[in-house]
Amino acid sequence: MKDKISYSGLVDKLYLSITASIGFSVTPEGHWVDANYSPVTVEGRRLTMPSDKRLRSPDWDKLQYFHPLCENANRGESPVIQFLTRAIGFGISDRLKIVMLKMAEVAAYVDGHQHLNAKQHEVTTPLAEADDKFYKLLENIFEACEFRTENTVFSLFLNRNKQVGSESFLRLAAASFPLYNEIINANPDNAVIAGVSVKRKKDLKLLKALFEFAIPEVANGIQVGSNNDYAPYLMSLMELYYRIGNDCINKWVKIYKLGSIAGTIEFGDEYLTAFVKQDDLFIASLAMLRDAYKLLPGNDGEYDKGIERARSAPVADANRLSTSGSSTPTPIKPSGISTLVANNPTTATNQFTKKSGGLSGLDALRANEQPQQNSLGPWGQVSTAPANNVLDIFGNNNNRGNGGFGNSGGGFGNSGNGGFSL
Amino acid sequence: MNFNSRSVVPFGESFTLRKITFAKSNRYQPMVKRSLTADYNGELQRELGERLHLGKLKSVASAPITAGALTGIAGRIIQPDAFINNTSGSAIPLIPNSWDGQRLVFNMQLEHQSPNGLTIYYLTGFTDYDGSSSTGFMNVCFDPKMNLRVNSVMEVKLDVVKNNATGQSYQVPRLVGCYELAKPELVDAFGFGDWETGTETMIRPSDLVMANAVRRMDGEHVIDDDFDDVPTFHVSEEPAIKLVNTKHMHSVGYLTDTLKCLREGYINQHGYHGFEETRSTPWFEAEAMLKTPTINSGNNTVWAFLNTKLTRGLFGNSAEVTWGDLLRYDSTIDDRAELLQSREAQRQTLFGGAGHMVESEAWNGGDNTTVIVNQILNSSVAILNACSLMDIRFSITNMGSAAGGFGEEINTPYGNFYFLYGERATPITNIIETRTLVDNFIKKFVNEVLLDITFNNQISIALNLTASINSETTIEISFDGKNQERFVAPAFTSSLYNQMVGTNVQRKTNMASHLHSIADSLFSSSTVDFTKFEYPTGKVQDFGTPDNFNTNTFEL
Numbered sequence: 001m002k003d004k005i006s007y008s009g010l011v012d013k014l015y016l017s018i019t020a021s022i023g024f025s026v027t028p029e030g031h032w033v034d035a036n037y038s039p040v041t042v043e044g045r046r047l048t049m050p051s052d053k054r055l056r057s058p059d060w061d062k063l064q065y066f067h068p069l070c071e072n073a074n075r076g077e078s079p080v081i082q083f084l085t086r087a088i089g090f091g092i093s094d095r096l097k098i099v100m101l102k103m104a105e106v107a108a109y110v111d112g113h114q115h116l117n118a119k120q121h122e123v124t125t126p127l128a129e130a131d132d133k134f135y136k137l138l139e140n141i142f143e144a145c146e147f148r149t150e151n152t153v154f155s156l157f158l159n160r161n162k163q164v165g166s167e168s169f170l171r172l173a174a175a176s177f178p179l180y181n182e183i184i185n186a187n188p189d190n191a192v193i194a195g196v197s198v199k200r201k202k203d204l205k206l207l208k209a210l211f212e213f214a215i216p217e218v219a220n221g222i223q224v225g226s227n228n229d230y231a232p233y234l235m236s237l238m239e240l241y242y243r244i245g246n247d248c249i250n251k252w253v254k255i256y257k258l259g260s261i262a263g264t265i266e267f268g269d270e271y272l273t274a275f276v277k278q279d280d281l282f283i284a285s286l287a288m289l290r291d292a293y294k295l296l297p298g299n300d301g302e303y304d305k306g307i308e309r310a311r312s313a314p315v316a317d318a319n320r321l322s323t324s325g326s327s328t329p330t331p332i333k334p335s336g337i338s339t340l341v342a343n344n345p346t347t348a349t350n351q352f353t354k355k356s357g358g359l360s361g362l363d364a365l366r367a368n369e370q371p372q373q374n375s376l377g378p379w380g381q382v383s384t385a386p387a388n389n390v391l392d393i394f395g396n397n398n399n400r401g402n403g404g405f406g407n408s409g410g411g412f413g414n415s416g417n418g419g420f421s422l
Numbered sequence: 423m424n425f426n427s428r429s430v431v432p433f434g435e436s437f438t439l440r441k442i443t444f445a446k447s448n449r450y451q452p453m454v455k456r457s458l459t460a461d462y463n464g465e466l467q468r469e470l471g472e473r474l475h476l477g478k479l480k481s482v483a484s485a486p487i488t489a490g491a492l493t494g495i496a497g498r499i500i501q502p503d504a505f506i507n508n509t510s511g512s513a514i515p516l517i518p519n520s521w522d523g524q525r526l527v528f529n530m531q532l533e534h535q536s537p538n539g540l541t542i543y544y545l546t547g548f549t550d551y552d553g554s555s556s557t558g559f560m561n562v563c564f565d566p567k568m569n570l571r572v573n574s575v576m577e578v579k580l581d582v583v584k585n586n587a588t589g590q591s592y593q594v595p596r597l598v599g600c601y602e603l604a605k606p607e608l609v610d611a612f613g614f615g616d617w618e619t620g621t622e623t624m625i626r627p628s629d630l631v632m633a634n635a636v637r638r639m640d641g642e643h644v645i646d647d648d649f650d651d652v653p654t655f656h657v658s659e660e661p662a663i664k665l666v667n668t669k670h671m672h673s674v675g676y677l678t679d680t681l682k683c684l685r686e687g688y689i690n691q692h693g694y695h696g697f698e699e700t701r702s703t704p705w706f707e708a709e710a711m712l713k714t715p716t717i718n719s720g721n722n723t724v725w726a727f728l729n730t731k732l733t734r735g736l737f738g739n740s741a742e743v744t745w746g747d748l749l750r751y752d753s754t755i756d757d758r759a760e761l762l763q764s765r766e767a768q769r770q771t772l773f774g775g776a777g778h779m780v781e782s783e784a785w786n787g788g789d790n791t792t793v794i795v796n797q798i799l800n801s802s803v804a805i806l807n808a809c810s811l812m813d814i815r816f817s818i819t820n821m822g823s824a825a826g827g828f829g830e831e832i833n834t835p836y837g838n839f840y841f842l843y844g845e846r847a848t849p850i851t852n853i854i855e856t857r858t859l860v861d862n863f864i865k866k867f868v869n870e871v872l873l874d875i876t877f878n879n880q881i882s883i884a885l886n887l888t889a890s891i892n893s894e895t896t897i898e899i900s901f902d903g904k905n906q907e908r909f910v911a912p913a914f915t916s917s918l919y920n921q922m923v924g925t926n927v928q929r930k931t932n933m934a935s936h937l938h939s940i941a942d943s944l945f946s947s948s949t950v951d952f953t954k955f956e957y958p959t960g961k962v963q964d965f966g967t968p969d970n971f972n973t974n975t976f977e978l
Contacts, residue, residue, distance in 0.1 A: 007881075008790070008902065052904070055789035060505055065788075073463045074939045170464070229464030287465060288877060294504040294793045295461055301932075 007285070008052060008292040010271070015049060015066055017269035018238070021245075022087045030054055032066070042083045042298065050293045060297065067299045068234045069290040073170070075301025077158055081233045085173075088241050089156035090147045091265070092175075092249065096154055097142045098262040099252040100214050103127065104135045106256070119255045126209040134206050137198065141207075145179055145194040153179045156240070158233055162225065169225025171232035173240040176221040180211045215248055228278075230286045235275075242267055242276040437727045439748060439755045440531040440542070444564075445762040445774025446552060448894060450912045452514045452521040453919040454785040456796055457929060458625060458676070459503035460936045467943060469495055476944060483689060487681045489674045489870065494836075497673040497874025499940075502796040504788035507925040513786060515918040516607070518550035518569070524777050525549050526761075527914045528570055529892050534724060540580040540593065543724050544850070546892035547573035548914045553745065554761055562761045566746030573741075573917045574668065574891065575724060576600040576807070578851060595851035600807040600891075601665040601715070603741040604920040624664050625924040625933055627680040628712040631687060631705060633934035663717050663741045665725075666922045672804030673797070674870045683708050684941035741917070773893050780894070782910035791901050794875050795909045798897055800921055801871045802889035803913065809863040810851050813890035815844030816864065818872070821882050832868050836879040839868050844888070875901075889913070 016026065024032050024040060030049040032040035040047045045064035048054065055065070068080050077085075106112070106120065107127035116124075127134075145151045155176050162172035182193055183204065191198040198204050211218050222244060226236035245265040253262050267273060274282035297303060473495060474485040506513040519525060525548050532543040553568030577600070580593040606622035623629070669675040687708030717725045717738040729737040732747050748755050762774055785792065806814065817829070818841045829842035841864055849856050876883050884906070886898035895913040900906040924930050 052789040052791065055504065056787040056792065057784070058504075058506075058786075058788040060507075060788075070461070071463065072461060072936070073467065074936050227464070229468070232464075288880065290463075291498075291877060292790070294501065294788070294790060295459055296788065297505045300461070 007288040010285070011069065011289040011292040012049065012051065013269075014271040014275060014289065017266070017272040018084075019049075019066075020266045020269070021241070021272060022084070023091055023263070023265075024087075043079045043303070045298070047080075047083070050296060055293065055296075064298045065293075065296040067293050067296045069231045069286070070293070070295050070300050071231045071233055072295075072300040073232075076160065077233060078301050079298045079303060081158065081237070081299075084234070084237060085156055085158060086148070088237065089154060092156070092241070092244055093147045093152060093154040095249045095253070095262045095265075096214065098258060099249060099256070100210055101135075101138060101142065102256050102258060103210060103214060103252075104130055104138045108132055108135045123213060126213045127206060129202050130206055133200070134203055137196065137203055138207070138210075140196045141179075141194050144196055151179050151182050151194040153177065158237065164223050164225055167225065169232075169236070170227050171236050172223060172225040173233075173236040174221060174223045175240055175244060177211065177215065177218050180208075180215075180218050183207045183211065214252065215244075217244075217248075228283075228286075230290050235278075238272070238276050241265075435537075435722055436535045437724075437731065438533040438535070439752045440533045440758065442528055442530040442748075442755060442759045443762060443773070444526045444528050444549075444554060444759065445893075446554075446777055447525050447527050447548065447912065447914070448775030448777060449522045449524055449779045450894075450910065451780070451782045451784060453911060453915065454506050454513050455515050455622075455919050455923060455925070456502050456506050456513075456785075456921060457924045458500055458921045458933070459505075459929075460500055460933050460940075462499060462936065462940060466495065466499055467940075470499075470940070471944060474944065483685070485685070487678055487685065489678050492674050492677055492681075493869045494873040494878055496677040497797060497801075497871065500673040500676050502793050502800070502921060504793050506786055506788070515915075517915065517918060518571075522779060524552045526552055526554060526568075527774050527892060529773065530570075532724065532727075534727075536722065539582060541598075542578045542580065542595075544576040544578065545572050545574075546576070546914060547571045547741075548912075562759070564745045564756075564759065566744060566749060568745045569742045570745065570748075571740075571742050572603055572728070572737075573914050574600055574602045576850065576891075577724070595853055597807065597810045597850060600668040602668055602671070602803075602917040602920055603663050604666050604917045604923050605663055605741065606923045623924045623930045624666075624922055625930050626664070626666060626714065626922045627670055627676060627683060628709050628714045629930060630680060630934040630937055631683045631709045631712070633930050662738055664922075665715055665717070666917070666920055667714065668804050668807045670804070671921065672801045672870065673874065675804055679712060680937055681941060681944070683712055684938065685945055686711055688941060688945045775894065780910045781908065783907050785909065785911070791899060791904065791907060792909075794901060795897050795899060796921075797875060798871060798885070798887065798899070799889075799895055799909075799911055799913075800916075802867070802887065802895065803891055803916060805863055805866050805870070806889060806891055808866065809859050810849055810854070811859050811863060812848040812850050813846070813888070813893060814848075814860060814863055815846035815888040816860075817842040817844065817884075817886045818864070818868070819882075819884040820872070820876060820879050821884060832864060834868060834873060834879065836873065839872060839879075841868075846888070891916075 019026055019032065024034055026049055027033055030051060032047040032049075034040055042064040045062055048063045048065055050065040050067050058065075064080065066080060068078070068084065071078070071081075103123045104127065106116065107124050107130035113121065113124060142153070145153060147153075148155070155178050157174050159172040159174060160170070162169055162174075164172065179194065186193060186198070186204060188201050188204055191204050193204075193207070198207070222240055224236045224240040224243060226232040226239065228235040246267050249262070250264055250267070253259055253264050267276070271282075273279075470492075473491045474487060476485055514521075517523075527548050528546065530545040532545060534541040534543065548571055550569040550571070553565030555563050555565075557563055577598040579596050579598050581596055582591055583594050584591040604624070606624055670679060687705045690705070690707055715723065715725060717729055728743065729735060732743050732751055737743065783792075785796075787793075806812065818832075818839055820837065820839050829840045832839040832841050843857075843860060847856050847860050847863075849859055872883065872885075873879065875881075881902050882900075883902075884900040886896075888894075888896040890913045892914050895911045897909045897911075898906055899909070924933070
C-alpha cells in the first residue's frame with residue numbers, strides 16, 4: 001500500500017486548537033459552547049465542527065459548520081471569519097483591561113512594592129504617580145467602554161487588497177486602539193475619556209503612560225498582512241492574534257500571574273503554532289487540509305441570498321443545550337458576540353477559593369445558574385466566572401482533564417487567591 | 423402563409439420512429455438536487471495561469487484553453503456544492519409515482535432523414551409508472567396514457583463515406599452531441615413567496631456568460647439601474663425544459679467552454695493588440711459560440727419534432743410524450759416496441775432492473791465522499807458520451823502494491839492507477855472496437871476526474887464503478903482510507919437532479935461574477951500591450967497609442 005495521509009484528522013486538530021485559543025470548547029456533538037455552556041451562534045445558526053459523519057446528514061438551516069480554511073479568493077469576509085474577528089477582538093479587549101487594571105493597582109499600592117520582583121516592578125517607573133483615584137478612574141473608564149464601540153480599548157478589522165508601505169497584501173488584519181487615541185487627543189484642561197471626565201491633569205499623563213507601557217505597539221496599531229494562497233483572512237487574523245496574544249498579553253499574564261483571572265491564551269498547540277508561524281511543511285499541506293471538507297456555506301464568503309433567507313426560520317432545537325439535555329433555556333442572541341458577553345455579571349471572580357473539586361456536566365451547569373456571592377474584586381465587572389470544567393471566555397481552563405481536549409497542558413500554578421495575589 | 427424557405431419542409435425531410443425498448447426499473451432512494459459551485463484561491467489562480475501559458479504569450483487569443491490543459495485543476499474550481507437546499511424538502515426532485523415506485527425505462531431510436539444525410543436520435547428516459555401488461559407469451563401491451571419522460575437525447579449522425587478504391591459508399595456513425603432535458607422549477611423554497619430566492623435558475627456556461635454581461639458593457643446597454651434585475655432580464659426563467667449539453671456536466675468540459683467563451687467576450691469587448699475592433703454586442707456574440715439549442719429553435723430539428731409533431735407544444739414544458747402520442751404519430755411503433763423481460767437480456771445490456779429496492783447510501787450528505795460521488799456520477803455521463811459508450815463497468819484504485827496490484831497500469835504524471843475492466847461496456851456506435859472505447863474512457867476518467875478528486879494522486883481511492891446513461895449507476899467507493907460505501911443512482915433520471923439547475927438566482931449571480939473575475943484576472947494580466955515593443959537588448963520603447971500608428975508618428 002502506498003502511504004497516503006488522511007487529512008481530515010489534521011484539520012480537525014487545527015480547528016480544535018483555534019477553538020481553545022479563543023476560549024470556547026466543543027461538545028461531543030461538535031457544537032461550540034462558551035464558558036456557560038451556552039451555544040455559540042453565527043447568524044442564528046449553531047457553530048459546529050464539521051466531520052464526515054456529521055456532514056453525511058447535514059442540517060444547513062440550523063447549523064453553521066466551521067471550516068474557515070475554505071476561503072474564496074474572490075469573495076469577502078464570511079460570517080465565520082466575522083465571528084472569529086469579533087471573538088478574538090472581544091477576548092483581547094477584555095484581557096487588556098484586566099492587565100492594565102492590575103498594573104494600575106500594583107502601581108498605586110505603594111506598600112506592596114517591596115514584594116514585587118524585578119519584572120513586576122517595572123511598571124512603577126512610568127506609573128510612579130499612580131494612586132487610588134487613578135485606579136478608580138481607570139475602572140470607571142473601562143466600565144464605560146465596550147468592545148466595538150468608538151472608544152473601545154481594542155478594535156480589530158479585516159481588509160482586502162491593502163498595501164502597507166511598499167508591500168501589498170491580499171488580506172490585512174488591522175488592530176487599533178481607539179481609547180488610546182482618545183486619550184492622546186484629549187484636551188488636558190477638560191478631558192472626557194469614554195464619557196468619564198478626567199479632572200486631574202496627571203491622570204491623563206498616567207493613562208497615556210499606562211497604555212504605552214502595556215502595549216508597545218499602541219501608537220501605530222498592529223497590521224498583519226497575508227498573501228497566503230488558501231486562507232489569507234484566517235492567516236492574517238490568527239497571526240495578529242498570536243502577535244498581540246503571545247507577545248503582549250501572555251507576557252503580562254505571566255509576569256503578574258493573572259492566569260486564573262485573565263487566562264493565558266492557549267497558543268501551545270503545535271498545529272496552531274505551525275499555522276501561525278507559517279511552518280513550511282504545514283503550509284505545504286494547507287491545500288490538502290483545506291480540501292478535507294468541501295466548500296461549506298458561510299465559510300467561503302458571504303451567504304447566498306437564499307441561505308440568508310432561510311436563517312429567519314425559527315431555530316427551535318438550538319435553544320436547548322445538547323450536552324445536558326436539561327431544559328435550561330439559554331437565550332440566543334442574534335449575533336455571535338452577544339453570546340460571548342457574560343450573561344451573569346455578578347458571578348464571583350475569585351470563585352477558585354471555594355472550588356470544590358470536579359463539578360462536571362450538569363452540576364457545573366446548575367452551579368453556574370445560581371448567582372454566586374460576589375466578593376467584588378476590583379475588576380469584578382469585567383470578568384466572568386467560568387464553570388469548573390469548561391474553558392471560560394478567556395481560555396482559562398481550570399480543569400482540563402474534564403474538558404474535551406487533550407491537546408495541551410494549560411497550567412498556571414498560582415490561583416489560590418484569585419486575582420489578588422502577586 | 424409564410425413562404426420563407428426555412429419554414430418549408432424540404433423534400434425528403436422526415437422523422438421515423440425506428441424502435442423502442444423498455445425494461446422494468448429498480449426502485450431507488452430519493453435523489454437530491456445539488457448544483458455546481460465555484461472555488462478559487464491563490465494556488466488555483468497561479469496554476470491556471472501556468473497551464474494556459476499566460477504571461478508567455480503575446481495574446482490571450484492563443485492561450486490553449488483545452489481539456490488537456492485543464493485536467494487536474496478544473497474539478498477543483500468547478501465542483502458540486504456540499505450545500506443542498508433542504509429548507510422545505512425542496513432538495514428532492516419531484517418524480518411521478520415517487521422515487522421508490524416501479525416504472526419502466528426506455529430507449530427510443532428516432533431517425534431523421536434529410537437531404538444532408540441520416541441522423542439517429544437516441545431518446546432515453548423513464549415512464550411515470552409501469553404501464554406494461556403481458557397478454558401472452560412475448561406479447562406486451564402498453565398503456566396509451568403512460569407518460570414517457572425524455573431524460574436525454576443523443577444525436578448520432580451517419581456520415582456517408584465513399585471508398586474511392588471500390589466505389590462503394592457506406593455509413594459511418596458519429597456521435598454529434600448529447601443533451602439532458604433539465605427542468606428548473608418554480609419552487610417557493612422558504613415560504614415567503616419570494617420570486618428571487620425561491621426560483622431555480624440554470625447555471626450552464628452560456629447562462630453565466632450572459633448573466634454578468636450587462637455589467638461589463640460599460641453603460642452600452644444599460645437596462646436598469648438596479649443590478650439585481652440584470653440577470654433576470656437575459657434569461658427568462660419560466661419553468662420550461664432547458665437543454666444541458668452533457669459535456670458540461672463534467673468540470674473540465676464546463677470550465678473549458680466557459681473560459682473560451684469569456685475570452686471571446688473579453689476580446690470582443692476590449693480588442694487585443696489595439697488592432698482588433700471591438701464589437702457592439704460582445705457577450706451575445708461570445709455566447710453564440712456555445713450553441714446551446716432551445717426546445718423552440720429551428721423548424722426541422724428533433725426538438726421541433728418532439729414539441730409540435732408529437733405533443734402539440736406540450737413537450738417544451740414537461741419533456742413528456744405519452745405512449746398514445748407515439749401511436750398517433752405512427753401506429754406501427756407498437757410492433758417495434760420491445761420489453762426486456764428476461765434477466766439474462768438485462769444483464770447483457772445492463773439495462774433496467776427487476777423492481778428491487780436498491781440499497782444505497784443517502785445522497786443528501788455534505789461530506790467529501792458524497793460530493794465526490796456526485797462528481798463521479800455526473801462526470802461519468804459526460805465521459806461516456808464523449809467516448810460513445812452507453813455504459814461501462816470497471817474497478818480502479820491508486821493503491822497498488824509493490825508487486826503491481828491488480829489489473830493494468832494507467833500512467834499519469836503523478837503516478838499510476840490500477841484498472842480492472844469489468845468486461846461490460848455497450849458502445850453506442852459499433853464502428854470502433856469496444857475495448858478501444860473503454861481504453862479511451864479510462865484514460866479520460868483518470869486524467870479528468872480521478873486526478874482532481876485525489877489531489878493529483880495524493881489521496882487514496884478505490885472505486886468500483888458501473889456507469890450508465892440509460893440505466894443505473896453504481897458507485898462503490900473507498901475514499902481517503904474510509905470504509906467502502908455504495909451509492910446507487912438511477913441514471914435514467916439524471917435530468918431531474920442535473921447540476922446545472924441552480925438553487926436560486928443569487929447562486930447564478932455569484933457564480934457568474936466569480937467566473938468573470940477569474941477571466942479578468944487571467945486575461946487582463948496576460949494581454950500584452952502591443953504599443954510596447956521589446957528590443958533584443960531588453961530595452962522597452964514606447965511607440966505611443968494605436969491611434970498614433972495611423973497618424974504617421976510610427977517610424978522605424
